[in-house]
Amino acid sequence: MDVFLEDMDDEQVDDWLQPEEEEATPLYEHFRIVADKGQSLLRIDKYLTDRLVNATRNRIQLAAEAGSIRVNGNPVKSNYRVKPFDVITIMMTRPPRDLEIIPENIPLNIVYEDADLLVVNKPAGLVVHPGHGNYTGTLVNALAYYLKDDPNYDPSDPRLGLVHRIDKDTSGLLVVAKNPEAKSHLGLQFFHKTTKRKYLALVWGNVRENEGRIEGNIGRDLRDRMQMAVFPAGEHGKTAVTHYSVVERLGYVTLVECRLETGRTHQIRVHMKYIGHTLFNDARYGGNEILKGTTFSKYKQFVQNCFTICPRQALHAKTLGFVHPRTGEEMFFNSELPEDMERLIERWRIYNTQIKTAD
Structure with missing residues (x-):
């Protein structure tokens, strides 16, 4: 399971990377990445620090000591040097936290809508996506309520919903996809910088x-x-x-x-x-x-x-x-x-x- 940590704060990352007192089964995969073919030899603690955006090097070292960091299925220490095509995973004894999106009747300023997408003008102060400390009261919760009668819209489905984000205290326009095809198409436009x-x-x-x-x-x-x-x-x-x-x-x-x-x-x-x-x-x-x-x-x-x-x-x-x-x-x-x-x-x-x- 790929995990995106851009919006996690320090406490949430601690929860994911803290070492277990003892290893138990079953283990759950919280993060996976495959090293590029041109990857130079680099300590895994530094490699992961650059990719787990809110995780400190010390936390990653603790996770390695606990056996939570694995390369090609085997636990490694923090001084392991990443090689091309290494499959790096973080394994934990608890499953990834499932976040239930609760529909909330929060006013939305919708400037455009059709069967495939809608464009929202977000006010400053509104968090875009639920995360640690902001599990409710977000734009995603508001969208879940607004589209609650749409049988094709599942707010927990990552294949649809917000295509991009802006900061909590930034105001302005965001596009939301109502179906997987729309999100894929719009996502490619952002990726290829044509928006x-x-x-x-x-x-x-x-x-x-x-x-x-x-x-x-x-x-x-x-x-x-x-x-x-x-x-x-x-x-x-x-x-x-x-x-x-x-x-x-x-x-x-x-x-x-x-x-x-x-x-x-x-x-x-x-x-x-x-x-x-x-x-x-x-x-x-x-x-x-x-x-x-x-x-x-x-x-x-x-x-x-x-x-x-x-x-x-x-x-x-x-x-x-x-x-x-x-x-x-x-x-x-x-x-x-x-x-x-x-x-x-x-x-x-x-x-x-x-x-x-x-x-």
């Missing part, structure tokens, strides 16, 4: 160039695994490309449009920080500090008020385009900025005008 996705972001600082391209591998930060980081091409992370253009300059902040060429975790947030323009009020990456401006108390109070107006990273998935999986029609959807970002940007417009007038 059209544009975001609006308010970032700290005056972005110098009117437009630009950011390229840099994105992977888990080696010091803080709750964050992502940019690495040179090579050993860490996956290729990521973001294109940006300036929409409006507002003094100490800039409104930019970002177009994704790839879709990595926190891609826009990490890439913009990488070029020195952290998203406004992005607490995970330091944007909830005053990164540009003056030391005057009135300015500090103004920024704090802005943080209150938009209490999350100022990022909105504004447009989404794809080819319809059944008709072949090119479809394009656009969503308005949510109220919190509208108010935030307007405050900066007023402040920037006042500064220019004073000068």
